[in-house]
Each structure stands twice: as structure tokens, then as C-alpha cells.
Amino acid sequence: MPGFLTRRAVQSLIVLALMSFVVYGLIGLMPGDPIDLMINANPKLTSADAERLRAIYGLDRPLIERYAAWATDALQGDFGYSRSYNRPVLEILGPRLANTAGLMVSAFVLALALGIPLGIAAAAKAGGGADIVINLFSFVTISMPTFWFALILILVFAVTLGWLPAGGSPPAEAGFFETLRYLVLPVVTLGVVECGAYARFMRAAMIEALRQDWIRTARAKGASPVRVLVRHALRNAMIPIATIAALEFGTLFSGALITETMFARPGMGKLIFDAIMSNDYNLALIGLLFATLLTLIGNLIADLAYTVLDPRISYTDLERDR
């Protein structure tokens, strides 16, 4: 196991280094730079102003040189300043990450809490009435545009009924329950939109598991239908769900651009998007690298979860075989 973990850590570092170079290069290849944006907003800027500003922000140097300088600083723990926020990158990322984590983890849990039972229920009576209704619900949620669903929720629960805030962040003096009120609509938006996919995955995995010989054996031994579903089929069906959920875990922290925009929640999705659009290299890079790192961690967790879900899988054996 330690060897497996070490190998994965080294692989992750290589992926992160490559990603940093690729992302930096791609942002650099985009037309225009922050000074162009300034010139467009202020026709009084002179060419001397533009040259001076480019030098101040280091934009007059070749891309590779800028990347080398950034990488050297980053290795020493200095991730630089955000040009768009005029603050250290980590100072900006921290609160956004907390916001995103609150939103996305809640939505993730809601999606799983809705999707997995629905998938099991559909598979238990595949082809029956419940299956048809659940499938229909799943397809509706998968096909539904997030911005549209968000807008409808805002219109019903904030505009018409006035029960919940339409968006934004709670005021600094807000208590726990007031803060929760601000989370409800975005969490429901994301949770419902995501749950259909989980229900479909779960249904397919359960149907596959329920076809296996050992399920027939369990039934022949007199196990109750609930016991067959929960104890025998579900555990095996959870392996593909764990893979999908683990992959999803990484994307959780890169935020949800549309939901964050619709509900005016300052989160990672909007932050990374804006950073890329405004050529805020430091912020975009660290944001994207952080999302990559969490995806890698998510995959590692999935690999480890397999050993729990299926005792036949063992990384110690893998190492011994090598």
C-alpha cells in the first residue's frame, strides 16, 4: 500500500507540473492582454502608458520567461498576486473555496441522496410503472438547462412566495439558519440537476448486479427481496458509482459557473472563468491546478474505496505481483 501511494503521489506531481505549463501557455495564447482591456475602457491612455503598464505587470517579457518566473516563485510557496483583485491569490481563493465547498458538497450529497434510492427503486422493478416514472424524471433533470431551472426556482420561491433569498451571500451578521436560507435554492438547483444522472447510473449498475448468479443463489436460499437488493446487489453496484462520484469530487471544487452566476454566489467556478477572461494568470493557474489536484485526490479515494467495496481488490497484491 505505501508503494502504491508513493507512486500515485509522484504521478500527481508530474500531472500538476504539466498542467501548469499547458494552462499558462493556453492563457498566454489568448488574444489581447489586460492592458488592451484597459485601453479599450480608457481612450485617454497613451502608448507610453501602455508600455509602462505592460512592464509593471511583466507582460513585456516572453511567455516562457514569465512561466519560469512564476514556477520558481510557486516552488518557494509564493503563488503571487491576483491582478483582478489586487490581493494574494491564496487570500482570494480561501473564501471562494469555502463558499464553493458549502454549495457543492451539499448539492453532491443531495444528488446522491436522491439519485441512489431512485436508481435502486427503478432497478428493483425494471420496466414497471415506478421505473418509467423515475426514468422520465431522470431524463427531465438531465436535459433541463441549469440556468432555466435556477431562474424558475428564483421566480417561485424568491419572487412569488418570498420564502427564500433570490441569491447573493448572507450578510456578515447572519446567523446559521439565515446562512442556510441562502444555500437552499442553489443546492436544490444543482442537486436536482445532478441526481438524474446518478439515478441512471445506479439503475444500470443494479440491473447488471441483479442478473448475476450469486443473486439467484441468494434468492434460492430464501433471502428477502430487500436483503437481496441491499446486502447482495447494492454493494457490488456501488463500485461504478464510486468511480463516477470520485471523478465528480474533483469538479466539485472547481465550482459551478452557471449556478454561481445565477445566484450571485462568489465561488470557484466564476472566479476561474473571470480570471481566464481577464488574463489573471496567477489566479487562473492556481484555481485550475487546485481543481486538478482535487480530481487526482478524488481518483485516489475511489481506488481506495474499491478495496472496501470489493475485498477481492487489493493494492498490496498488485505490488507483490510486480
Add this chain to the structure above:
Amino acid sequence: MRRLAAAILFLLALAAPAAAKDELVIGITQFPATFHPMIDAMLAKSYILSAALRPFTYYDKDWKLRCMLCTELPTIENGKAKLETLADGKKGLAVTYTIQPGATWGDGTPVTTDDVLFAWDVGKNPKTGVPEADPYLHVTKIDVIDKKTFTLHVDKVHFEYNAYFVFDPLPAHLDRKNFEADPANYRRRTAYDTDTTNPGLYYGPYRIAQVVPGSHVVLEPNPTWYGTKPYFKRVTIRVIENTAALEANLLSGNIDYIAGELGLSLDQGLTFEQRHADRFAVQYKAGLVYEHIDLNLDNPILKDKRVRQALLYGLDRETISKQLFAGKQPVAQSFVSPLDWIATSNLPKYPYDPGRAASLLDAAGWSEMKNGVRVDAAGEPLRLELMTTAGNRTRETVELVLQSQWKKIGVDIRIRNEPARVFSGQTLRQRGFSAMAMYAWISSPENVPRSILSSNSIPSAANNQTGQNFTGFKNAEADSLLDKIEVQLDRQKRFALWQRLQEIYMDELPVLPLYFRADPFIIPKWLTGIEPTGHSGSTTLAIENWRAQ
């Protein structure tokens, strides 16, 4: 889609009432990158800081220059501005200002000439990242007369001498140490960004009391404010970038008012007004955002002035303004806003006249028609490419109307749009559009259009591709007028120069003027005192006059 819109409209109509009246929540669509008054230039920052700081001079709602932080506007006539001869024999100016006696930073420290000197130090230092260095660099000396009075000596004569060179004070008692420790890093160390809620940074009617980056800014009354006491005890400026969500927040009572400076587009405002005129007063103010089409004068077809004029005669701009914008966006008769005092009606006019357009094209050699498109003697079609920012719904609609109107006079328009980033960051900057580019210029009252009309401003390697004369317009008389206007202090004489410059512009037509954009201010009926200006001065400069009724 229409049914969905109708359902949404119905739900929106059932909106909740507004929030408590001693608090005001304003919705805007942008969050400022910095709160430092001199670093970076963003509309959102200007909007917020205009409630917390006050400039020496400003343009009022009637576009008249007035004093705000100063006690009296210095002019040649009142003797507070004087021409002086510099050591090299050239002419310069000495301009004297007195700071309002009651002006005091929020921590009780008086605003003094020391703060002006500090602002000058910051502005003229090339390392600080102040975008527009020109005004600071032209000040050669500041004479401190007393704690509240100072004289600026500038090495250049400029008609806007009482507004262009003066810079607003910075809190020396709080921020000088951050600057002097490391000027190159001052933009990162300034108290405006590291200690934004420090009351000592503000001397306006409000101070910034809370900042949640990307979300909202809270303003509270500044107890040391010397002017009219502001009505609202708390003003929250909430940032919601998506305009549909912004509208929903307004109707749910989450916000009270959508600022025109950074709010809905005109078509959204018009639709909103139709549905909610009972609760909201929608004010439109056309201003200084000038929508136009740049013509690439290196294009062989567009080199001929007759073709450029025919293109404008072939456009029914009045109908476009009426049909698409309910007449709220006036047709541009030159690059000067009709609200500016230098606007003149005595210019070449281009009413919709397809007959005149056809004659001009005939005379220019495009007299034959083939499949509805004019061709020249060599059989080449009169085909031009029109570009704009992809995804801008208004511009894309206008583009289609232009295409159909020009088709009637035999001009074949091919549309090729690009994302805003590529269009402005690359295509315009490198003059990469083959014929026509539609976009907007933003200016200020009596703005000298040197960067867009001077032959020195044609993007080239010499000016590091930073000029904005994207048409490639070269006219010796226009160049000379630009120089003369800047130094002409006599208003009447200057008006004559402006008139001539506009005549050349409208005769040569390097650009096809379209209209001046209007911003909708969505104001609840209980909120009074908001007076849109149409120029770059934010309405928050008069926030102390806003009231709830």
C-alpha cells in the same frame, strides 16, 4: 420560448415589496478589482468610490464643470488660473485650488494639501501602475500656500486646465508609509485594498463598512462628512453579473434599484418598463457611448469617399433608432454627443436617401448590377465584410438591419463576427478587419479625440500597436485642429475649431456614425433624487440627495 417568457413575466408581476426605507440595496453587474482611487479604471470602482470620496471638480447633470472638493472653480477670469512663461520660453499654467474647509477623513484627520502632494507622488511614480500618467507628469511643481490651498504649475496649456491636471487627495497619514516602503509594490500594499474598511480612507458622505469580494460592498454614513447629511443609514451595493438574475432579484425585493451605469441593457430596460411601470420608473439617458462603424481606409473600395458617403445615405438610422430602441438612442450626427456643448447642427447631413446613395455609387464606378449586387468595370462585386462582437444581441440585430438596407442599394455585406476578446484584443488592434468594424467608443465631455483621429494614433510598430485610429484616417488639417483645440482657452474660438473638426469628420467619413447608447436606470417609485448624467460621472456623486418617500 415566448410562452416561457410570458410565464416568467407573470410570476415577476407578483413580486414582493421593497426593503426597509432607511436601507438601500443597489444592484450592479461588476465588482471592482481594487478600491484605490488612482489604480486601474473600472466603472464599478468609480460608482462605489463616488459615494465615499469627492473629486475636486466634476461635470454636473447639465454637463457644466463645477467644484466639489474645491471651494471655487479656478478660471482665468477669476484670476485663480494664470498663464505663465516657463524657463524654456513655452507657456504653462498656474492653477490655484482651495480644499473645502470642512473636508475631513473619516477618522477625523483633515484633508489637506499634504494629501494632494502625496497623490502627486503616487501618480508621477512610473512604478505605481497608475493608468493615465499624463496629468501627473505635466505638473512641474506644487506650491503649498496653506493647509487647504495650493497652486499647481503645469508645463502645458490645455483648455481643461481646471479639471485635467488636478488629482484627488490620497490619505497621506495612512498610506504614505505603504508607498514609501516600496513604490513598486504600493498597488498591492495600499490600505485601500489591505484595510478597505478603515474610515480614514474616505471623506465623502459614506464610507465603506464591509466588503465581501465578488459579492457586495456595504456603505455607511461617514460621521465627518461636511455636506448634506445622507438619508440612507446603510447602502449595500450587490454584484449580480447575470442580468436576468439581477432583474429577478429586483422583483423579489432582494435589491431595490438597478443602477444604469452597470445594469440592464436598453432592450431589457424597455421590456421591463412595459411590465412594471406601476412600481418602477425607468429613466433612460443617452450619453457618451458612441456606437459606430469603423471603415478600413486601406480597403480599395472604401478609399473612395463617394462610396463611404453612399453607405451612410443608404442607411435609415432614424428608423433603426425608432424601431429597435424606441427612439431612446439618438442618431449620431458626428462623434460628439448632442448633450455636449461643442455639438453643432451645422454639419454635412446624411438623411436616408437611397437615390443619392445610388448616384454616388454610380459615380464611383459601381454602376452595373449583377444578381442584385453592384459591380465595377472589371466585374468585381461591391462586397464588404462587416464585423462586430459575437454574442452581443443588439449589435447582431443592428448588423442584420444594416445588411438588408445596404442590399437595397446593391451593396453585398458579408457578416463575420468574433468573440469580444478576439475582436478587440486582436482584430481591431492590428487593424485586421478588411472593411467594416462595428463597436463603441467611450469618452468624456469635450473629449479631444486624439487617440482615434490623429494620424499618429494609427496602430503601428512605432506606437507599439497602441493607437486607436483603427480606420487609418490621415488628415493634416484634422491633426492640426486636434493640436489647436487642446491649447485654445477661448471658448468661442474653440467652438469654431470643434465645428471644423466635426465638418471634416462628417465629410470624410472615416467612420459611419450610428447612435449614442442609452442606459436604463430602474428606479423604484419611492426612491427620489437619482439624476442620470449621460457622462462618465457616476450618479453616486449626488448620493446624499437620494431619498425614500
